Amino acid sequence: MTRERLIVIGGNGAGMSAASRARKLKPDMEILAFEKSGYISYAG
Ligand SMILES: Cc1cc2nc3c(=O)[nH]c(=O)nc-3n(C[C@H](O)[C@H](O)[C@H](O)COP(=O)(O)OP(=O)(O)OC[C@H]3O[C@@H](n4cnc5c(N)ncnc54)[C@H](O)[C@@H]3O)c2cc1C
Numbered sequence: 001m002t003r004e005r006l007i008v009i010g011g012n013g014a015g016m017s018a019a020s021r022a023r024k025l026k027p028d029m030e031i032l033a034f035e036k037s038g039y040i041s042y043a044g
Contacts, residue, residue: 004029011035013043 006022008015013031019033033040 005008006031011040013041017025027030 004026006019006029008019008031012035016026017036019031022029022031
């Protein structure tokens, strides 16, 4: 069976919000986030 995969480009507000939302909606989904700066958003 193939696993659903979400690729997020950008790890600031929008990217991490999208990744968090996807994790809540689909706990089994594979989520890969790429951030070019090396620092992701730290705010809630
Ligand atoms: C000077 C300034 C002041 C601001 N002040 C406020 C404020 O006081 N309050 C407020 O609410 N908003 C403020 N904003 C707006 C706020 O910063 C943006 O609305 C918010 O950061 C947008 O988030 P985002 O995740 O959509 O995009 P961004 O913050 O632009 O994040 C995009 C991310 O993608 C990464 N990225 C880009 N290309 C690639 C790539 N090819 N591969 C991997 N990663 C990549 C970048 O490194 C970046 O981390 C301000 C903006 C500016 C410019």
